[in-house]
Amino acid sequence: MTSLASLESALDYQFRDGALLEQAVTHRSHSAHHNERLEFLGDSVLNFVVAALLFKRFSKIDEGDLSRSRANLVKQSSLADIAQRLSLSQYLRLGEGELKSGGFRRPSILADAVEAIFGAVFLDSGFESAQKVIARQYAPILVNIDPKTLGKDPKTLLQELLQGRKIALPVYTVIATHGAAHNQLFEVECSIAKLEITVTAGGASRRAAEQAAATLAIAAVEALAPPKGSRGGARARKSTQLSLPVAVPQETQ
Amino acid sequence: MTSLASLESALDYQFRDGALLEQAVTHRSHSAHHNERLEFLGDSVLNFVVAALLFKRFSKIDEGDLSRSRANLVKQSSLADIAQRLSLSQYLRLGEGELKSGGFRRPSILADAVEAIFGAVFLDSGFESAQKVIARQYAPILVNIDPKTLGKDPKTLLQELLQGRKIALPVYTVIATHGAAHNQLFEVECSIAKLEITVTAGGASRRAAEQAAATLAIAAVEALAPPKGSRGGARARKSTQLSLPVAVPQETQ
Numbered sequence: 001m002t003s004l005a006s007l008e009s010a011l012d013y014q015f016r017d018g019a020l021l022e023q024a025v026t027h028r029s030h031s032a033h034h035n036e037r038l039e040f041l042g043d044s045v046l047n048f049v050v051a052a053l054l055f056k057r058f059s060k061i062d063e064g065d066l067s068r069s070r071a072n073l074v075k076q077s078s079l080a081d082i083a084q085r086l087s088l089s090q091y092l093r094l095g096e097g098e099l100k101s102g103g104f105r106r107p108s109i110l111a112d113a114v115e116a117i118f119g120a121v122f123l124d125s126g127f128e129s130a131q132k133v134i135a136r137q138y139a140p141i142l143v144n145i146d147p148k149t150l151g152k153d154p155k156t157l158l159q160e161l162l163q164g165r166k167i168a169l170p171v172y173t174v175i176a177t178h179g180a181a182h183n184q185l186f187e188v189e190c191s192i193a194k195l196e197i198t199v200t201a202g203g204a205s206r207r208a209a210e211q212a213a214a215t216l217a218i219a220a221v222e223a224l225a226p227p228k229g230s231r232g233g234a235r236a237r238k239s240t241q242l243s244l245p246v247a248v249p250q251e252t253q
Numbered sequence: 254m255t256s257l258a259s260l261e262s263a264l265d266y267q268f269r270d271g272a273l274l275e276q277a278v279t280h281r282s283h284s285a286h287h288n289e290r291l292e293f294l295g296d297s298v299l300n301f302v303v304a305a306l307l308f309k310r311f312s313k314i315d316e317g318d319l320s321r322s323r324a325n326l327v328k329q330s331s332l333a334d335i336a337q338r339l340s341l342s343q344y345l346r347l348g349e350g351e352l353k354s355g356g357f358r359r360p361s362i363l364a365d366a367v368e369a370i371f372g373a374v375f376l377d378s379g380f381e382s383a384q385k386v387i388a389r390q391y392a393p394i395l396v397n398i399d400p401k402t403l404g405k406d407p408k409t410l411l412q413e414l415l416q417g418r419k420i421a422l423p424v425y426t427v428i429a430t431h432g433a434a435h436n437q438l439f440e441v442e443c444s445i446a447k448l449e450i451t452v453t454a455g456g457a458s459r460r461a462a463e464q465a466a467a468t469l470a471i472a473a474v475e476a477l478a479p480p481k482g483s484r485g486g487a488r489a490r491k492s493t494q495l496s497l498p499v500a501v502p503q504e505t506q
Contacts (some may be wrong), residue, residue: 044304
């Protein structure tokens with residue numbers, strides 16, 4: 001385990017009581033003095049601070065968009081990203097079994113430790129400090145978010161995009177399934193009659209395939225008529241589209 | 254609508270910006286300047302403050318008990334109780350329709366307004382003030398809670414009670430159903446062979462009837478052998494038992 005001093009630098013916060021930080025990076029597999037109570041506290045201070053940041057930054061959006069955006073910002077994968085920026089895996093204290101099975105890479109363990117650290121800062125020196133530490137980690141993320149779309153799934157985004165242009169809803173059709181029962185690949189076609197768009201994508205479930213197809217369809221719609229204020233948006237979208245893991249784009253007919 | 258000054262007295266908090274309190278008691282049916290964004294903010298500051306109160310008060314309990322206790326303390330009916338103590342219904346600003354249909358008595362509207370008030374206090378003068386106002390409302394509630402049992406359903410409590418005494422689990426049996434498909438009454442028997450306890454209770458679903466029967470069974474178990482430290486507990490329990498709405502107690506055989 002690397003010295004916790006460098007983790008304090010990354011957090012830009014120096015603990016008065018170093019034992020709190022030590023506890024925050026201790027998984028229950030390591031010892032009885034583990035981080036789960038701190039995680040409980042940290043989860044709630046995090047939820048509140050992110051709520052307050054969103055509330056203040058976006059004064060016009062409604063509580064539905066605030067809630068969805070918050071949920072997206074505090075979900076496990078977002079916290080695991082923060083853990084990665086902090087190089088948290090090298091500070092984790094794990095039991096033998098977790099060490100061997102690669103627990104230091106597991107998103108749930110990393111996310112829980114991030115929350116526990118926020119809880120530890122709150123205990124160490126109060127709300128203002130915790131707020132500062134959390135806001136610092138979220139600053140680069142908050143710069144670029146659009147609370148109207150953040151955390152919405154592609155099918156919802158496609159539906160809203162079409163409704164905004166008064167175009168009839170897309171039709172999703174399963175055109176093939178491959179493989180055995182518990183290892184199936186679904187191929188789904190999404191078509192938007194009025195725009196003569198038909199795209200096809202694959203996924204491990206019908207839902208996953210539909211979402212992948214919706215992502216391709218959004219790209220196709222925006223390629224036909226880029227959203228206001230974007231230049232060359234169609235080209236940029238195209239490359240995103242091609243990077244989809246299981247998607248099989250099909251040319252517009 | 255009564256003057257908001259008396260609501261400020263009940264909260265023991267004086268707003269710098271009275272418009273914030275006005276907005277907090279304004280339902281969306283009344284005007285566009287309603288309380289839903291404040292409710293989003295208030296919900297999260299409330300969750301955090303209650304988490305911190307529980308964390309500090311109960312230093313030995315694990316995060317599972319903390320989470321369940323918190324969920325119970327911030328649920329709609331708990332907030333509606335706080336609203337009642339604040340006489341909040343007389344301050345609510347509702348639209349015509351909600352007024353006519355008794356919206357000022359609706360638990361969801363009352364609970365949302367309580368959260369919005371907490372959010373308004375936070376905006377008005379920061380975290381410390383919000384914490385103080387929330388802690389004051391929760392002080393009488395926190396005195397009496399047992400985080401090991403708070404928010405657990407009767408079947409779980411009965412199971413834990415029996416496990417603690419090394420007694421085999423209770424058996425639930427549906428002994429009758431009455432009424433038509435969408436308006437059924439289930440009668441369920443709960444028996445604990447070793448203690449020769451058999452109780453019967455009714456409910457609108459099998460689950461509800463089982464929970465009611467478990468409540469009666471807990472009373473019966475504790476009447477046989479009161480928990481340590483309680484005097485006359487059995488008698489007190491008996492009256493609780495008899496107040497159950499759909500329960501039909503049956504004598505121990």
